[in-house]
Amino acid sequence: MIEGLGIKTLDDVDVRGKTVGVRVDFNSPVDPQTKRLLDDTRIRAHAETTIRELVEKKAKVVVLSHQGRKGDPDFTSLREHAEVLSRLVPARVKFVDDIFGEKAVKEIKALSPGEVLVLENVRMWDGEAKNASPEEHAKTPLVQALAPLLEVYVVDAFSAAHRPHASLVGFAPVVKHFVAGRVMERELQALYRVRNNPERPCVYVIGGAKAEDTAEIISSVLGNNIADKVLTGGLAANLLLHSSGKKIGDVNVSVLKEKGFLDLEPELKKLLDKYGDRIVLPVDLAVEESGKRVEVGVDSVPNLPIKDIGSRTAEEYARIISEARTVVMNGPMGVFEDEKFSLGTKKVFEAMASSKAFTLIGGGHTIAAASKLGFADKLSHVSTGGGALIEYLIKGTLPVIEVLKKYSK
Numbered sequence: 001m002i003e004g005l006g007i008k009t010l011d012d013v014d015v016r017g018k019t020v021g022v023r024v025d026f027n028s029p030v031d032p033q034t035k036r037l038l039d040d041t042r043i044r045a046h047a048e049t050t051i052r053e054l055v056e057k058k059a060k061v062v063v064l065s066h067q068g069r070k071g072d073p074d075f076t077s078l079r080e081h082a083e084v085l086s087r088l089v090p091a092r093v094k095f096v097d098d099i100f101g102e103k104a105v106k107e108i109k110a111l112s113p114g115e116v117l118v119l120e121n122v123r124m125w126d127g128e129a130k131n132a133s134p135e136e137h138a139k140t141p142l143v144q145a146l147a148p149l150l151e152v153y154v155v156d157a158f159s160a161a162h163r164p165h166a167s168l169v170g171f172a173p174v175v176k177h178f179v180a181g182r183v184m185e186r187e188l189q190a191l192y193r194v195r196n197n198p199e200r201p202c203v204y205v206i207g208g209a210k211a212e213d214t215a216e217i218i219s220s221v222l223g224n225n226i227a228d229k230v231l232t233g234g235l236a237a238n239l240l241l242h243s244s245g246k247k248i249g250d251v252n253v254s255v256l257k258e259k260g261f262l263d264l265e266p267e268l269k270k271l272l273d274k275y276g277d278r279i280v281l282p283v284d285l286a287v288e289e290s291g292k293r294v295e296v297g298v299d300s301v302p303n304l305p306i307k308d309i310g311s312r313t314a315e316e317y318a319r320i321i322s323e324a325r326t327v328v329m330n331g332p333m334g335v336f337e338d339e340k341f342s343l344g345t346k347k348v349f350e351a352m353a354s355s356k357a358f359t360l361i362g363g364g365h366t367i368a369a370a371s372k373l374g375f376a377d378k379l380s381h382v383s384t385g386g387g388a389l390i391e392y393l394i395k396g397t398l399p400v401i402e403v404l405k406k407y408s409k
Contacts, residue, residue, distance in 0.1 A: 025157035032073035047088035049182035082118035137170030156181025161400035207234035208331025233333030284310025308334025309344035318351035
């Protein structure tokens with residue numbers, strides 16, 4: 001049982017010899033031309049924890065997952081995912097190009113203890129991606145066909161937990177045991193710790209290029225007294241600086257305008273007025289001039305692209321983080337891919353890694369930055385969630401979490 005949430009896990013059910021459905025998130029980067037997988041991080045995360053445990057306990061394992069969306073370049077079969085999985089677990093791994101038809105049912109019935117069957121991409125069935133209640137989804141062909149064959153259903157796809165889709169919630173009303181897998185369990189324990197029960201001081205670091213959630217996150221973590229301070233970088237900082245009346249240069253305002261972020265300014269102005277210095281803005285920035293890094297104060301920003309926070313800001317952020325006991329980071333401080341503009345992000349990671357705080361990062365670009373700069377294994381928790389992480393930080397729960405709570409009782 002996950003403490004504080006009342007959600008059952010694999011510790012609460014005997015899976016030995018049972019047929020177990022496990023909804024993972026194998027959704028991975030795919031080459032749009034060849035449709036080959038470019039990265040196996042998510043497959044590895046589930047393989048080395050939940051799936052390996054089920055195999056070692058001699059369960060008959062039925063794997064469900066999605067890959068991309070219909071019409072998108074990364075929408076493809078799970079055949080290669082199954083091949084990758086077969087190299088990661090000590091078991092026979094089979095694949096069937098069917099989701100809940102005769103072929104799938106036949107292969108599930110033929111499973112032996114300790115074997116794994118990967119079903120085809122669940123989004124190849126149009127009913128998967130509809131948002132509906134567990135009770136509505138329980139009446140769908142997917143659940144009606146597979147539920148009678150499954151004694152346990154394990155939800156392990158945290159990164160899809162903000163979507164009440166059929167394979168994520170539909171089995172809850174009709175399968176005897178509906179529990180969280182190890183990836184889900186680890187994510188929820190970490191997120192409960194930083195969102196619901198943070199050790200103080202608690203600092204949130206918000207950066208990156210996606211500033212659309214900035215107002216909601218700040219409003220939630222400061223309004224609910226979760227964070228003591230919010231440090232800002234990337235486009236989120238540019239937007240807040242502009243909202244506060246700073247002149248950040250027409251070229252940078254144009255970027256905010258193109259992305260539709262200027263519409264958020266009235267709300268951000270209210271937040272700046274309400275929370276004052278609890279929202280920490282950069283005091284200097286790094287711009288690109290003739291291919292070089294040039295640092296400028298926020299009161300004298302030239303009409304050049306802002307690429308990073310400045311050195312003085314980075315030092316101040318590092319000082320605040322060094323005194324924290326909980327640090328959550330979503331989004332890099334600048335264009336970390338360019339070494340000239342990785343300073344801000346690197347300084348923040350260094351401070352997190354050397355602090356005594358519980359440190360959590362999430363979001364694709366943040367994880368990529370941590371990996372590139374060598375900090376991914378020096379932090380307390382690296383979240384697999386993107387949209388799910390943001391929604392949890394804002395709301396403190398997710399649709400799939402609520403279903404797990406309800407059906408754990």
